[in-house]
Amino acid sequence: MKKLAIIAGLGDLPVSIALAARERGQDLHVFRLSGFEEKRLEAFDHETLGIGQIGHLIKRLKKVGCEQVVLAGIVKRPNFSDIKLDIRGAKLLPRVLKAARSGDDALLRVIVAELEAEGFDVIAAESAAQELTVGEGLIFGQDPSEAELADLRKAARIASELGRLDIGQGCVVCDGLVLAVEAQEGTDRMLGRINELEDEIRGASTAPRGVLVKRPKPIQERRIDLPTIGPMTIQKAAEAGLAGIGVEAKGALLLNRDEIGRRCADTGVFLFAFPKNWS
Amino acid sequence: MKKLAIIAGLGDLPVSIALAARERGQDLHVFRLSGFEEKRLEAFDHETLGIGQIGHLIKRLKKVGCEQVVLAGIVKRPNFSDIKLDIRGAKLLPRVLKAARSGDDALLRVIVAELEAEGFDVIAAESAAQELTVGEGLIFGQDPSEAELADLRKAARIASELGRLDIGQGCVVCDGLVLAVEAQEGTDRMLGRINELEDEIRGASTAPRGVLVKRPKPIQERRIDLPTIGPMTIQKAAEAGLAGIGVEAKGALLLNRDEIGRRCADTGVFLFAFPKNWS
Numbered sequence: 334m335k336k337l338a339i340i341a342g343l344g345d346l347p348v349s350i351a352l353a354a355r356e357r358g359q360d361l362h363v364f365r366l367s368g369f370e371e372k373r374l375e376a377f378d379h380e381t382l383g384i385g386q387i388g389h390l391i392k393r394l395k396k397v398g399c400e401q402v403v404l405a406g407i408v409k410r411p412n413f414s415d416i417k418l419d420i421r422g423a424k425l426l427p428r429v430l431k432a433a434r435s436g437d438d439a440l441l442r443v444i445v446a447e448l449e450a451e452g453f454d455v456i457a458a459e460s461a462a463q464e465l466t467v468g469e470g471l472i473f474g475q476d477p478s479e480a481e482l483a484d485l486r487k488a489a490r491i492a493s494e495l496g497r498l499d500i501g502q503g504c505v506v507c508d509g510l511v512l513a514v515e516a517q518e519g520t521d522r523m524l525g526r527i528n529e530l531e532d533e534i535r536g537a538s539t540a541p542r543g544v545l546v547k548r549p550k551p552i553q554e555r556r557i558d559l560p561t562i563g564p565m566t567i568q569k570a571a572e573a574g575l576a577g578i579g580v581e582a583k584g585a586l587l588l589n590r591d592e593i594g595r596r597c598a599d600t601g602v603f604l605f606a607f608p609k610n611w612s
Numbered sequence: 613m614k615k616l617a618i619i620a621g622l623g624d625l626p627v628s629i630a631l632a633a634r635e636r637g638q639d640l641h642v643f644r645l646s647g648f649e650e651k652r653l654e655a656f657d658h659e660t661l662g663i664g665q666i667g668h669l670i671k672r673l674k675k676v677g678c679e680q681v682v683l684a685g686i687v688k689r690p691n692f693s694d695i696k697l698d699i700r701g702a703k704l705l706p707r708v709l710k711a712a713r714s715g716d717d718a719l720l721r722v723i724v725a726e727l728e729a730e731g732f733d734v735i736a737a738e739s740a741a742q743e744l745t746v747g748e749g750l751i752f753g754q755d756p757s758e759a760e761l762a763d764l765r766k767a768a769r770i771a772s773e774l775g776r777l778d779i780g781q782g783c784v785v786c787d788g789l790v791l792a793v794e795a796q797e798g799t800d801r802m803l804g805r806i807n808e809l810e811d812e813i814r815g816a817s818t819a820p821r822g823v824l825v826k827r828p829k830p831i832q833e834r835r836i837d838l839p840t841i842g843p844m845t846i847q848k849a850a851e852a853g854l855a856g857i858g859v860e861a862k863g864a865l866l867l868n869r870d871e872i873g874r875r876c877a878d879t880g881v882f883l884f885a886f887p888k889n890w891s
Contacts, residue, residue, distance in 0.1 A: 491777060491779065494773070494777055495793075498770060498773055498790075499790070500770065500783075500790045500793055501790075501793070504795070510796065511777075511778070511779045511780075511795050511796070512795055512796045513795045513796065513797065514774075514779055514780070514793040514794075514795045515793075516783070516784075516790050516791055516792045516793045517789065517790070517791045517792065517809055517813045517814075518792065518805055518808070518809060522805070522808070526797055526801070526805075529797070529801070530796055530797060534796045535796075
């Protein structure tokens with residue numbers, strides 16, 4: 334097995350990947366990005382570097398002998414005026430700035446292209462930790478009803494369009510109506526506002542209904558940022574009174590699957606993976 | 613002048629239309645929808661009827677001699693199990709239920725079609741009150757900068773797509789990034805969450821920047837529900853730290869224009885009408 338480098342932001346994903354690599358005995362080195370240092374990664378061989386130090390990163394990757402690289406974790410839109418650039422970073426800057434104007438992903442696509450040009454094997458998070466991905470069908474909870482399936486289908490179509498426009502990955506649909514759309518606020522906050530909707534919109538009901546769907550952007554560089562589902566997603570969906578959650582098969586990562594299963598059982602929220610060809 | 617009937621929900625729009633009709637000396641009768649009775653319309657000839665009483669409405673329109681009809685105001689998604697139907701309403705119910713599943717507007721399109729079939733002249737709010745519409749160009753405040761124009765263009769394109777999908781009418785774009793998208797929560801609440809975004813996303817800045825755009829849905833029945841801008845929209849945009857607001861020329865209604873102008877002057881928020889062909 335090639336030695337794996339994780340270029341890591343914040344969150345569960347880089348930690349899950351590191352744990353999976355250790356589990357299968359793969360050598361590992363972690364590069365935490367300055368300003369986004371995930372505490373739990375200190376349990377692994379690691380160092381920290383600035384987001385503008387592309388030249389330094391490539392030098393260090395060669396030095397520690399990593400051939401395989403995965404980018405994972407949350408790196409919020411950096412404040413470009415604060416970034417310290419090395420020479421190579423400075424050369425890339427015009428492309429990065431141009432890319433940043435056309436959306437989040439574009440910025441990281443530039444970095445991936447640069448690493449590939451140097452001969453590194455940039456792999457997707459789900460390749461680095463296949464146990465996190467989901468196959469088609471019901472994952473946890475009860476099978477969705479006909480009405481829930483109709484909402485899942487509509488939400489999947491809307492999420493695909495939102496992704497195509499580089500707006501976001503998620504939306505909530507209930508009885509055919511798009512209740513909320515995720516842009517920069519993130520899934521948890523989008524779910525948090527469902528309960529603030531008036532009864533006339535949300536519909537007064539004691540039974541949970543409506544679904545959250547998260548789906549990768551069609552234009553998305555899948556090696557960077559697949560949608561993730563964690564225990565908190567299940568919890569927030571339940572608090573929003575939703576019946577279930579839909580993700581695209583092979584198009585989402587489950588972080589802490591055992592705990593997700595427990596929360597689904599406790600709350601009655603289902604987790605369903607729809608086929609990639611739903612649109 | 614034909615006698616005008618306003619079929620009215622809540623909000624400033626039906627009030628503005630009624631005032632404009634009175635101003636030009638047009639005879640007027642107001643039908644307030646049960647559950648959505650706008651208090652300020654009690655200053656005009658009025659009655660209240662249920663949303664399912666289409667037969668009764670048509671009978672009353674003929675009785676009071678209204679030939680021209682405008683639908684205006686906020687009618688939130690009704691709870692269908694609570695609606696009392698007359699015979700004509702009951703006949704329409706299957707079409708209404710089917711229409712309601714495909715989005716908000718569809719429901720009202722059924723009612724418009726029914727009124728037209730009876731020979732009524734259903735007119736748009738902006739025809740009933742032309743003084744509310746906006747022509748192309750800057751309306752209040754300072755001309756947008758190049759960067760603000762770029763954000764306006766992007767937001768206009770996104771809003772057009774959101775409308776095509778029947779999601780909503782508005783979005784906020786800052787430095788090319790879609791910060792928020794409006795679905796069922798409405799513009800004010802969408803603006804309210806801009807300040808909750810982390811600095812890494814919103815960008816730390818003391819100067820206002822980013823724009824709100826509201827735009828009619830391309831599929832929208834324009835006689836029902838053009839986007840509206842009121843003094844509160846300006847206020848919320850200012851509180852969200854936005855530089856300005858864009859609307860489509862002839863595609864938005866300004867409610868209380870004088871007060872809007874004062875708020876723009878006080879807050880520095882610009883109001884700009886872009887051409888309909890922006891996309």
